[in-house]
Amino acid sequence: MVSPVRRCSRTACGRPAVATLTYVYADSTAVxxxxxTHAEPHCYDLCAEHSERLTAPRGWEVVxxxxxxxxxxxSGDDLEALADAVxxxxxxxxxxxxxxxxxxxxxxxxxxxxxxVLRSPDN
Numbered sequence: 001m002v003s004p005v006r007r008c009s010r011t012a013c014g015r016p017a018v019a020t021l022t023y024v025y026a027d028s029t030a031v032x033x034x035x036x037t038h039a040e041p042h043c044y045d046l047c048a049e050h051s052e053r054l055t056a057p058r059g060w061e062v063v064x065x066x067x068x069x070x071x072x073x074x075s076g077d078d079l080e081a082l083a084d085a086v087x088x089x090x091x092x093x094x095x096x097x098x099x100x101x102x103x104x105x106x107x108x109x110x111x112x113x114x115x116x117v118l119r120s121p122d123n
Contacts, residue, residue, distance in 0.1 A: 005017075006035070006039060006045050007045070007047075008045060008046055008047035008050055009021075009044040009045050009046060010046065010047070010050050013047060013050065015047035015048070015049065016047060017035055017045030017046060017047055018035055018046070018047060018048045018051060019032055019033065019034060019035055019045070019046045019048075019051040020032075020033055020034070020035050020036040020040075020043050020044070020045055020046070021043065021044040021045075021046055021051075021054065022040075022042070022043045022044075023042075027061075028059055028060045028061065029056075029060065029061045029062075029063055030054070030056045030060055030061070030062045030063070031062075031063045031065065032046070032051055032054055032062060032063070032064050032065065033064075033065035034065065088114070089113045089114040090113060091113075107119045107121075
């Protein structure tokens, strides 16, 4: 019986394949992309560990194609934007003498940082 799950092509590795490796010999390039829909004769299926550790011979280039279905990892810009938002939320809010600033929501009872306490619509 043949398993429907494709396995890593590396010797002695039985983990499920998650990526497909192909070589473009004319350009001295190794292309690592999402798992191909069908097993191809001159391609290699790799598990997550072996695809992460893949290196190419000296003088060759490795091109890693992103899998659009995979969740994107946060970039440095994403983390910086998150840190800025947290800092902004932590700053004390300036309040006018009347207790409510211009354009304040009449349903708003109190505010702490970026969080608001609203009146119940029944009251």
